[in-house]
Amino acid sequence: MQQKVLSTIEEIKIYSDPYRIQILNMFNKQGRPSTVKEIADKLGEVPAKVHYHVKKLEKIGLLTIVSTREINGIVAKYYEPFQGEIHLRHEDEDHSPLKQVFRSETLKLLNEMYEQSRQMFMKQAEHGENMFGQISDMTLYASREEVEKLFKDITKMCEPYTKRNEQKEDQEVFQLFTTMSQHVDEPTESQKSKVSQDQPGGQSSKAKNDAKEI
Template sequence: MQQKVLSTIEEIKIYSDPYRIQILNMFNKQGRPSTVKEIADKLGEVPAKVHYHVKKLEKIGLLTLVSTREINGIIAKYYEPFQGEIHLRHEEEDHSPLKQVFRSETLKLLNEMYEQSRQMFMKQAERSDNMFGQISDMTLYASREEVEQLYRDITKMCEPYTKRNEQKGDQEVFQLFSTLSQHVDEPSKPKKSKTPPQQQKE
């Protein structure tokens, strides 16, 4: 599977914009190269607004112009979303100001991705008469190498379903959002003294 590394603050800021994440999700949902107008119509927006954000995403390689076609004298441009793993990486020193900004933007991006996935899941749960949704919460015991291999295996298993260009027959569109994180123990809080302040010894 292809990999794309976003390593600058500008790249992270472009990617972390909530509206751009919606645009990328819509391109992915289309399952085929699509025009700005098609995406704008799906989002209920004017094409000019979507076009601005599409150019930003194209700049960092998350959208690629794959073909053009003349329709009624107008050149229609078809874009395809990046299909692969996106990695966030910053090489500055651990305590540099740029590192802190990078971390802040990365957390903003992760929060937005979680929120949009949550909204999609809840919307389906609330509006569908025939609800289909799977959710799991498991604790795994493994080495770092084993868990990295597990993630690669899961990604590889999903590849045949992400490479289909269009829906066929009884196929429907599903959204899979997964996280794999290491447990981090909360720092223990110091115990409060039961002795009243006025009785404490100096």
């Protein structure tokens, strides 16, 4: 499967915009290459507004023109969304200003993806006549390498279902949203106190002992 690495602040900001995530979701929901007008009609928006955001997504490779067709003298461009894995990566120092901006934009992206997935699930639960929804919450015990392989295997298993098959009349649209994170223990009060003392403006226990010896 293809991989797309977003490593600059500009790329993350383009991707993390809530409206652009909606546009990408709609392209994916179409299950086929679509024009800006088709997506605008689905969203109830004017094409010019959607076109602006489509060009931004095209710039970072999340939308690609795969074909064109002349319709009534106008060239219609058909876009296809990127179907591979999207990785967020930043190589600056841990405490640099750019690193903090990167983390902030990444959190904004995750919050938006969580929220949109939640809204879709709740909308189906409240208004769907034949509700179908699955929720799972599992704790896994594995090495980092094993977990990375598991995530890749899950993604690969989903590949046959990411394209609409026009020959199957019984196909419906489902949304699968997955996250996998490593468990991190909350620091104890004593650990929080030590971190506070070691930070600039605080005085560590070692510094206090050294002061006494002087």
